[in-house]
Amino acid sequence: MISAEQNDLITRVGPEAPAGKLLRRYWQPVALTDELAGERPVRAVRLMGQDFVLFRDEKGELGMLDRDCPHRGADLAYGRLEGGGLRCPFHGWLFDTKGTCLETPAEPVGSKLCTRIKQSAYPVVEKSGIIFAYLGEGEPPAFPEFDCFVAPDSHVFAFKGLFECNWLQALEVGIDPAHASYLHRFFEDESTDESYGKQFRGASADSQIPITKVLREYDRPEIKVDSTDYGLRLTTLRELNENTTHVRVTNVVFPQAFVIPMSSEMTISQWHVPVDDHNCYWYAIFTSFTGPVNKEQMREQRLKLYELPDYTSRQNKRNNYGYSVAEQNTQTYTGMGMDINVHDQWAIESQGTIQDRTREHLGTTDKGIIAYRRILVDAIERTQAGDSVPMLIDQAQAATFSGPPSIDGVNTSGSEPETYWREADLKRRRESTWAAARLAK
Known part of the structure; x- marks a missing residue:
């Protein structure tokens, strides 16, 4: 149980909030690359309580600016793409991707006003179908060479969805391996041959046992939490019998991502990104170790569940999440x-838009959440003191990262769980064209 003041410390994300200042030291997902497709690649973005406009200029370069025009505050999200930048329809002021004012055409001929105008602009970069932005001061950190960032474009697929609650409770559902035995319990096991693109519907690696069966029948997992150079590794064990153990390895990448297994062939790297204190998006990169991702099938599956343009779940609190007694x-x-994702959405949105952690009572299986909160509070305090925090890495350090290993399998060898999952991860990489090439370096 924590105090109301501590709860505010770790949840609030505005520009002056301690957690907000911490998160601004990292790259944040702001849009899917798909969202800038079409004849007008301009999109309004709200991130950590601030409003921006994201666009791709006529040369194909990305830019992200403050959304209010510095002239009289009109909305640049309605701007025109012309003249090498984004032009405000109010008086025609024109800005390039760096925020430089190129023209103030309503001013008298010879006016030098535009030379004195600069709109705030932010670094943006595309990675594996997601556009990331950096709101912090100084140079942004490098991207670690994790699987989701180094796999070829053919082997990754990105998507997102809106949660109407605070980012932290959304993230914490992914640091809780125990909930899956109940929240994601299915009473019948589908054919695993039809599980492509669906989480918790396939078979565990090294077996034909549906993961739904494992979660349903073995609901008292043993959870181990280890500190790593990127954050935390959680190893969840379910003893199926005297000689067989289900092993699931998931990861928390500081400050707000996790990497988990989706199936024997895919992993999910997922970020929980604050829109403001009361809403967040999850952004996910699905990475395949076998063949190319069937992006069309993955997208069609998800568009049956989410409505554009805001990627809102079709089952949500306004229709009771599609709840059916039958x-x-x-x-x-x-x-x-x-x-x-709907199960998760109900669980976290039902806590309120910002969970009141003064009323919670954590148990043994919440050890991952407890460990993460300690890292988060320490990093917030270090930021306030002007000190270094985890994962602010340079390019040389980025090259030392890989994986992280994320495994869902059945160990029948009798070996230690760590031995099993390390061997399983190595086997998957050796059999993967793109991952094997990295091993050879």
């Missing part, structure tokens, strides 16, 4: 459909 009695533990 389904809860016969098919799923929640009665809220087959998409586990």
Whole structure:
């Protein structure tokens, strides 16, 4: 249990909030590359309580500026792409991707006003189908050479979804391996041959055992939490019998991402990104170690569940998350459909837009959440003191990162869990064209 003041410390993300200052030291996802497709690649972005406009100019270069025009505050998200930048429709002021004012055409001929105008601009970069932006001061950190960032474009797929709650409780559901045995419980096991693109619907590696069966029948996992150079590694063990153990390895990448197994062939790297104190987006990169990702199928699966342009779940609190008594009695533990993101959404949104942690009582299986909060508070305090914090790395350091290993498998060898998952991870990499090439370096 923590105090109200401590809860504010770790949840609030405005420009002057301690956690907000910490998160601004890192790259943040702001849009899917797909969102700038079409004839007008301009999109309004709200990130950590601030408003921006993201655009791609006529040369294809990305830019992100403060959304209010510095002339009289008109909305640049309605700007025109012309003249080498984004032009405000109010008086025609023109800005390039760096925020330089190129023209103030309503001014008298010979006016030098535009030379004195500079709109705030922010570094942006595309990675694996996601556009990241940096709001902090100084040089941004390098991207660690994790699988999701180094796999070829053909082997990654990106998507996102809106959660109407604070970013921290959204992140903490991913640091909680125990909840899956209940929240994501299915009473019947589908054919694993039809599980492509669906989380918790395939078979565990090294077995034909559906993960749904494992989670349903073995609901008292043993959880181990280890500190790593990128954050935390969680190893979750479910003893199936005397000689067989289900091993699941997940990771927390500081400050606000996790890397988890989706299936024997794919992993999910997912960020929980504050829109403001009361809303957040999850951004996910699905990375395949086998063949190219079937992006069309993955996208079609998800567009049946999410509405554009805001990527809002079609099952949400306004329609009771699609809750069905009949389904809860016969098919799923929640009665809220087959998409586990909806299950997560109900769990975290039902806590309120900002969870009141003064009322919670954590248990043994919450050890990952406890460990993460300690790292988060320490990093916030270090930021306030002007000190270094985890994962502010340069390019040389970025090259030392890989993986991180994320495994969901059944160990029948009798070896130690760490031996098993390390061997399973190495085997998957050796059999993967792009990952094997990295091993050879």
